[in-house]
Amino acid sequence: MATSDHGLMIGMMIAFSLASLVSADPELLQDVCVADLASGVKLNGFSCKSNISVDDFFFAGLANPGLTNNTFGATVTPASVQQITGLNTLGVSMARIDYAPGGLNPPHTHPRATEIVFVLEGELNVGFITTDNKLFSKTIKKGEIFTFTRGLIHYQINNGKVPAAVIAGFNSQLSGTQRVANAVFASSPPVDDVVLTNTFQVGTKLVEKIKYRLAPKK
Numbered sequence: 001m002a003t004s005d006h007g008l009m010i011g012m013m014i015a016f017s018l019a020s021l022v023s024a025d026p027e028l029l030q031d032v033c034v035a036d037l038a039s040g041v042k043l044n045g046f047s048c049k050s051n052i053s054v055d056d057f058f059f060a061g062l063a064n065p066g067l068t069n070n071t072f073g074a075t076v077t078p079a080s081v082q083q084i085t086g087l088n089t090l091g092v093s094m095a096r097i098d099y100a101p102g103g104l105n106p107p108h109t110h111p112r113a114t115e116i117v118f119v120l121e122g123e124l125n126v127g128f129i130t131t132d133n134k135l136f137s138k139t140i141k142k143g144e145i146f147t148f149t150r151g152l153i154h155y156q157i158n159n160g161k162v163p164a165a166v167i168a169g170f171n172s173q174l175s176g177t178q179r180v181a182n183a184v185f186a187s188s189p190p191v192d193d194v195v196l197t198n199t200f201q202v203g204t205k206l207v208e209k210i211k212y213r214l215a216p217k218k
């Protein structure tokens with residue numbers, strides 16, 4: 001190998017190992033970069049708009065409980081870059097999750113963020129599953145905190161008799177949420193039944209039933 005190739009290889013290895021140290025959104029390069037959600041310019045994040053105001057950094061949407069009269073009895077109210085455009089490039093966001101008694105935030109992952117939840121009200125059973133399929137679960141109550149590692153499947157359920165609520169923090173402006181069941185049973189176009197009958201070791205009828213139940217409501 002020529003010396004210059006060797007130098008290039010070492011340079012690339014250093015660049016890769018530095019990149020692997022960045023475990024959340026990239027560092028910002030200016031004070032603010034308020035997202036221009038309407039811009040057609042696509043980059044890693046949103047392009048910055050020039051005409052900004054204090055309200056680009058403000059959101060009142062987590063002040064009140066979200067409605068929980070849905071299939072799962074729980075609702076996530078996001079406070080991400082899509083609601084607070086001033087979060088663009090800042091690498092943080094929040095959400096509020098409300099749970100009716102029995103309410104479930106079903107197993108899901110956040111591909112771009114670790115999550116930390118603080119219980120506002122009530123009591124929840126929470127859990128995450130590691131890549132070797134080990135479950136870590138615990139009951140948490142008002143004032144307590146729990147964390148979910150970026151990318152790992154996790155859930156929360158309100159086994160109590162009163163409503164529960166948490167505030168969640170994320171180390172990404174847009175953590176992304178992928179619900180396990182909806183991803184495989186309610187994608188568009190749908191995943192072939194044979195993939196799901198083999199994966200879950202059940203018959204086509206049951207797969208079709210789950211697909212029907214989870215289909216996005218029109």
Ligand SMILES: *[C@@H]1O[C@H](CO)[C@@H](O)[C@H](O)[C@H]1NC(C)=O
Nearest residue numbers: 049050051052053054055056
């Ligand atoms: C900037 O925003 C303010 C408030 O929305 C508006 O009154 C003003 O016309 C805008 N200026 C430009 C140059 O777009």
Ligand SMILES: *[C@@H]1O[C@H](CO)[C@@H](O)[C@H](O)[C@H]1NC(C)=O
Nearest residue numbers: 066067068069070071072217
């Ligand atoms: C939930 O309740 C709200 C207000 O009470 C109502 O407007 C909405 O239609 C309900 N949603 C469902 C899915 O029942």
